[in-house]
Amino acid sequence: MPEEYKEEFLKKLVKNPSLSGEKKSLDSVMGHPAIWRIFESTEKGFAAIDVDNLSICEYRKGNKKHETLCRNNIRKLILSAKKTKQPKVFRCPGNKYSVILPLIQGDKLFGLIMICNLDESISNKMLSLLAAFTEAIMADVTKELELSKLYETIRPRAIALSTIHTIHRLISSTLKLEELLPRVARLSLQVLRASRASIMLFDEKRKYLLPKTIIDLRSHKTTGRKIKMGEGLEGKVAKDGTAVLKTNVLSVPLMHEEIIGVITIQDKVNKKPFNIFDKEILSTLAEQAVIAIHNAKLYEEQEKITIGSIKSLAAVLDTKSRYTYTHSNIFVKIVLALGRSMNMSDDELRNLHFAALLPDAGKVWVPEEILRKPSKLTKREFKLIKEHPIKSVEILKHIDVLKPTIPIILHHHERYDGTGYPYGLKKDEIPLGARIMSVVDALEAMMFKRPYRAAMTFKQAISEIQKFSGTQFDPLVVKTFMELVRSGKIRQILKEKDHANK
């Protein structure tokens, strides 16, 4: 046990219940109370750190001369014990007996236990027993102290590790860069107790660092200026690839094979300077953040490729006959607005988005003269039309990322009362995304001119949708749709007039 723990060790020894037990046992053996005194070994000699009530010592009681004699005697005996480091019985000036038990750790004398006021001397066997008991208690105290030191050392590190693990969970739970970066900044502020955090990422040419997120707890300022590589604090950190630690600012590069940006935090809330541990923590956070940023970027690219592929397929079909196989941007926007209003999750919205981009690809199997026929369809012709959702699935099922959209595409011509196609599903059997698309599909069909009828006004179209709530359409979807209509959201989307500019 290190020397610096000596004082704490002796304090714990004094309070140890086993030592009280040892005292009681000795008193019962001797038939009267003994006086226990514990001394700490100091540079100058010994200092008493715990003394029983001395008033029971008849020799010292109220006699200054005896007190001095006793004290001098004790001093002499302690010095002798310091040399021998052995337990010892001696006779005190008051004709009583006393015992000295050295407290030894390794080869060092930490202190002494002195037991006074004994009427009789004690045997060597008894002395050995007392020494063994004391040694066992010391071993217990040492263990207790070591455990408490271990706890004091490990606990903060374990809490810090758990915090890092939690941060990892928090930042890897999103693949959206616009959510991820503010989250990383906020968590950095939280862990480092700072007032401002900013994340800058390189532009495509790697010439400038662009401010992507700024969180300032004091001013709530969220805008910053771009910085040229090599200029300013962040520019230098990005150029050199090494962290900069200053009293009020800490800046760390975000590195993934190459530097992708810089995270900077400023001004501790408690006004203290940043230190080397803060630098370590921010570097660890930056390492985690950079993986999450990289994943988010990959995901964004993949999404762009997926949407691009679907749009390319739609564009090919559009060249054959515009808006026969595809829908307008307005359709997609209203579908998504309705999905959001119906509290769909991010994943569900993603699938709804993909489904809305190309829900009727299967119509390529239907002869164009049927699709364009202005008069009533024959039974055979309508049968072909009813099969197009199944054909759409045939086309899209080979694209893995579109598989979750298949139920929406397959059932978006079902009707709430079960009279739709292709399978006549009703109510909740129809996926929510399909029930949403059904309403918006009808809105679009009514508002835009078709070969077989003229376009309706917005007012007429929504009146029709309300009319068929509960039969053709899910009443809950219609209710939500009408809320969007009343809020002006649908009109706003329609005003964008990009029907022809997909």
Added chain:
Amino acid sequence: MQINKSKLTAAHLKILRFFHENPSCIDTPVGIALWTNENVKIAKKVLEDLANFKILVVHKVPSTTSYSYTQDLSISKKVEAILKSLKNSKF
């Protein structure tokens, strides 16, 4: 919501003290329960209460909910005063 001292239980104070002593910690209810030697269900309820009092910040993502200590010095000073006043009490 104002901190209502009379509504704070022993579990509230235990968790409050933990965050006050470890202001950089961000952890889940299970983690906090472990550090404070508290029952997980009780810890969850206490964490929600302390978040309502704006003493704790909630970090909610689909897979987990985590909590951290407020950055608002006026709130942490109030917490310090509460903990000091209760230092010698049963808590």
